Amino acid sequence: MARSLRVAPEYIKKVRLALPIKGYATQESLAVSAGLALSTVKNFLSGKPVSYGNFVELSSKLGLDWQEIAHQEPDKQQHPYIITQERSPFITGPPIIHPRYFFGREKELKRLFDLLKRHPLQNAAILGKKRSGKTSLLHYLKNITRTPTVQLRSGQKLDWLPHPSNYQWIFVDFQDPRLGKQQRLLRHILGGLGIAVPTPCDLDNFMDVVSHNLRSPTVILLDEIGAGLQRCLELDDRFWDSLRSLATNYTGGNLAFILASPESPIQLARNTGHSSPFFNIFGYTTTLGALTEAEARELIANSPMLFPPEDVEWILTQSRCFPLLVQILCRERLFSLEDGQIGDSWRQEALQQIQSFTHLL
Ligand SMILES: Nc1ncnc2c1ncn2[C@@H]1O[C@H](COP(=O)(O)OP(=O)(O)OP(=O)(O)O)[C@@H](O)[C@H]1O
Ligand SMILES: [Mg+2]
Incomplete structure (x- = not known):
């Protein structure tokens, strides 16, 4: 049976208070930002069970330590590594979400964080065959610098960035059909940035609010961008041009994109009939192969x-x-x-x- 977790009663207040602190005006904005159903967020906030993955994701969105706020059975409280007792040590299929279960890729991580730790932030493309570990690497980039040491394996490096808490990370999974709708995607990004959604939430207003409000280093992770290009007609060249313009002209070097795909961005654009210069800004490419x-x-x-x-x-x-x-x-x-x-x-x-x-x- 899939593992589920719930917020311990004594932490429910703290969790609810974290919502406005983290810039989520409503429960819906948190749901959009996390790419989850509103009902999941409601369950989470009211101490009802949600799946392990959703629990970790929502805790991290609210800047909370999931192990601290999770309800634990009394006899398991003494054990620091609850995960190892309840989860398989070998994950064979779904992407690795929790950094504790991610191994290797040291060389790639060093290069990617080098691009992100200096100003201006620079864009990168992670390429690799199906099932090579692209999505896992995106999650790791997003999570590793903010994971408490107690949740990691001993010796796992987490000090990749000088000021990790300044960074904002937004994960966009283009296999989620909801994010193929332009407005939904813009709301998702704004939710992740903690910026109020303008009315109407169209591309022009999105550009305005992001260029005025984005002040801290921000990384937008675009997973399976090929699916977005193929399936989502609303994500046309004008949309991609705007993203490029934001990154290069309007955010003071504080915005970078990291995409994951089996093909290079230029090939992808060519194969799907896109000609936006967005696909030329990925100056660093790494192709995932075997571990050392x-x-x-x-x-x-x-x-x-x-x-x-x-x-x-x-x-x-x-x-x-x-x-x-x-x-x-x-x-x-x-x-x-x-x-x-x-x-x-x-x-x-x-x-x-x-x-x-x-x-x-
Ligand atoms: N760094 C890693 N450490 C441990 N296991 C990994 C790592 N990277 C990938 N894996 C293994 O590979 C599997 C697939 O990983 P992942 O979903 O990230 O690949 P992907 O390239 O995104 O796949 P797809 O092309 O289907 O989207 C995981 O379930 C896990 O078993
Ligand atoms: Mg993947």
Whole structure:
């Protein structure tokens, strides 16, 4: 059963107070900013259960430590790492949202944060095949610098930015069909910036309010931008021209875009019939491949049950250090150990499980 969490009764007041402090005039503006249903936000604010992912996302939007405000069963309160006891150590499919479960990509992270820690902020494109880890990297960029150390693995670097609390991060998932509507998307961005939505909420007014109000470094993460370009007719060249103009002319170097996609921005624009110069502003591109061997070993070592050394080597060889493949092979090994299986028969099943993702190799 999917894990759900609720705000502990003693924290409900604090959570509600955080709403105006963080610039959310209404519950709806928080819902729009988080890309969640209003009913989820209402449940969250009234101490009713919401899914683990939504709980973490809403807590982070309100600048709150989710572990602090979550209701915990009395017998679990002494354990600092509740996550490891209730969540699988190997996540095989959904993007990694919580930084604790993200491994490697040190080189990419260094370059990306270098572009963001100096003025003017600069744009970047994260490319990679399907399932290579693009969305996970976007979430990590957004979350790592503000995650309390107690929620991280020991030694995980979080001091990437000199003043992380000054930064604003907005995540746009273009696979969410609601964000293909121009007005909805503009509201989503304004909600994330804590800027009041103008009436009407059209492109001209959006440009006006953002250029007048955006004062702190802001990073807009555009995930699966290809879906936005293909499916969303309202996001036309004029829309993309305006975003470029905001970043380059009207926000004093305080606004950057980081996009994730299987294809380069220029190819994407060409393939979808767009000619906006927005797609030329991505001066840094990184293509996600395998983890380094050391990074993959760290992921394998995350297992709560020690793997025999020959299995570790086998996993490294078969996965060629691609994170999804490492995760799947580790999951299979862990299950077989937990079931007390003897011998190597688990390997055959494990190889079958990675069949659908061998395009990564
Ligand atoms: N840095 C990482 N650390 C650990 N696991 C990772 C990492 N990056 C990716 N993974 C693994 O890969 C899977 C897919 O990651 P993610 O969804 O981020 O990829 P994607 O490139 O966005 O995929 P898609 O093309 O389908 O959108 C995750 O479920 C996880 O198993
Ligand atoms: Mg993705």
